[in-house]
Structures are given as C-alpha cells and as structure tokens.
Amino acid sequence: MRVVxxxxxxxxxxxxxxxxxxxxxxxxxxxxxxxAPLAAEHxxxxxxxxxxxxxxxxxxxxxxxPEEAYPLDVLGAETEGMxxxxxxxxxxxxxxxxxxxxxxxxxxEVDADxxxxxxxxxxxxxxxxxxxxxxxxxxxxxxxxxxxxxxxRVVASPVPKRIFEIRPVRWLLEQRTIVICAGGGGIPTMxxxxxxxxxxxxxxxxxxxLCSELLARELNADLLIMATDAEAVCLDWGKxxxxxIHRARPDDLTQFSFPAGSMGPKVDAACHFARSGNRTAxxxxxxxxxxxxxxxxxxxxxxxxxxxxxH
Numbered sequence: 297m298r299v300v301x302x303x304x305x306x307x308x309x310x311x312x313x314x315x316x317x318x319x320x321x322x323x324x325x326x327x328x329x330x331x332a333p334l335a336a337e338h339x340x341x342x343x344x345x346x347x348x349x350x351x352x353x354x355x356x357x358x359x360x361x362p363e364e365a366y367p368l369d370v371l372g373a374e375t376e377g378m379x380x381x382x383x384x385x386x387x388x389x390x391x392x393x394x395x396x397x398x399x400x401x402x403x404x405e406v407d408a409d410x411x412x413x414x415x416x417x418x419x420x421x422x423x424x425x426x427x428x429x430x431x432x433x434x435x436x437x438x439x440x441x442x443x444x445x446x447x448x449r450v451v452a453s454p455v456p457k458r459i460f461e462i463r464p465v466r467w468l469l470e471q472r473t474i475v476i477c478a479g480g481g482g483i484p485t486m487x488x489x490x491x492x493x494x495x496x497x498x499x500x501x502x503x504x505x506l507c508s509e510l511l512a513r514e515l516n517a518d519l520l521i522m523a524t525d526a527e528a529v530c531l532d533w534g535k536x537x538x539x540x541i542h543r544a545r546p547d548d549l550t551q552f553s554f555p556a557g558s559m560g561p562k563v564d565a566a567c568h569f570a571r572s573g574n575r576t577a578x579x580x581x582x583x584x585x586x587x588x589x590x591x592x593x594x595x596x597x598x599x600x601x602x603x604x605x606x607h
Contacts, residue, residue, distance in 0.1 A: 308349075310323065346504070369497030405487070408489070456482060505566075
C-alpha cells in the first residue's frame, strides 16, 4: 500500500515536555521505531506537525529583536528542516543502508481571502497560565486561546489549496524513497494580486491534517494515518463516560462534535479522504501505527463499513 503518515506535533513533543533538542530527538526515535517496520511492505510518506516548534522559534526571535522577528513562513521552513533531519536520521539508523530517505521543503498555496485570517485558531508554541498569557498578549500583540487548563498562542490557519512540490514527491516514491514532506502543513505561500503572479510567504500556519489529506489524495494513497497522543477518537474525552470509536463511516461522525483546535481537524480530514474514492483513514496513537495499518487499533474510517462500532 501507499501510506501517508501524519505525525502530530504533540506526538513529537508531548504536552508539558521540555522543548529541547534532546527531547525532540528522543521522540523522533520513538516515531522511527514505530514506522520502520512498515517500510519493507509499503510505500511511506511522512508528514508532521510543528506547532510547538514554530512557536518556540517565534518566541526566541521576539526575544532577540521583536521588530526583526522572522515571519511564520520562514519559521515553518526551519522546522521542516529540523524535524525532517531528525526523523530521517533516526529512520536511517533502523533501516537497511540501501533504503533511500529524503526530506523535502514543501511550499503550499493558500487563498489571501481565506476566512481563517479573520479568526486565528491554530495553536503554536508552549502553554502558559492565564496571567503569563495576558502579559505576553500585552507585550507582543499575540492572540491567545484556552487549550485545556492552559493558554496558548493562536495564529491564522488557512485551508491548503495546492502543494507545489507534489511532482518531486511522486518521483521519489517511484524510486522507493521514504519521503518526509509537508511538515507543519507546509510552508504557507500565496500569489500577490496582480499580473506578475509573484509568490510570497504568508504569516500563518496551515493545519497539518488538512494538508496531509490533500497530499494523500494527490498521491492516490491507499491509507491516511493521523498519529497523535490519543489512542482513538473518543466521545466525552476525559470524562468517566469516555468511549472510543473503532470503525465508522464518514457520515456516522457528522453527528458528533470534536474540538476545533485538536481532534476536529483530524476527523474532518479523515472523513474527506475516506469519501474520496472509498479510501481508508485511521486516527490513533503513534505507538499503534502497526495496528492502525492492520485496522486493529485506533479509529478506522471508511465509507464501506456497515455501521459504527466501539472499542
């Protein structure tokens, strides 16, 4: 099968962990150990989140000279290189020497008139208590929203329209290369209005799950996996009544509501992919990737299932 695996930013840098290079490398190694066994039988494309990482870089830049801080598109490119490098190296340490790997910086087009610019929703950076979030909001003019019991910065998250490097990704797959691309939803870009059609960067972070779904469709993938820090899509998350969905049709999931900043985009992306050509999407834990591929673990979504079932 051709499998697109989307690694959540929190799967690579878990909530509450120190945002250090050593921590990220350790988590990259865990991801590589989960993915490497699939390489012998499947074509693999890996995408990843970058919310914690790009937020940290933005914070570091603002601490240097706020008026000279690097824009989010440049920070997105930096995180694609950093995370891709770690994943590529850790996979290379586990796979046969002759297995080719490649990390591809990936530009993605968005619409300047996208409504996402009017309502920032994408979490980036570390978590803060409310008092600290209020202080930074006053100092830097950043927008914040509540994320669980803490607060995090939010930025615009426009819908991805086109992946510019899709042809090189196809070429690499034809050579049996494991490709790491579209990190953090890709580098947000758009064409300036006017006759010259000049491509420029955008101050935004594209949702990784929506971009991964677009990538999977354009690659005609058989399976889209969204690996996160949750074992499955659950109702009443964190409550005594919590229960996990195992198999579902896209239409089954429309009756439920999921958080916009976390599970919601994953469910939306999975349903969109499952509807396109009767394909399969899976949502679950990074450590359960093998079970997700076999359809045994996590939440599996396909239009052909008979009915909703539970774990």
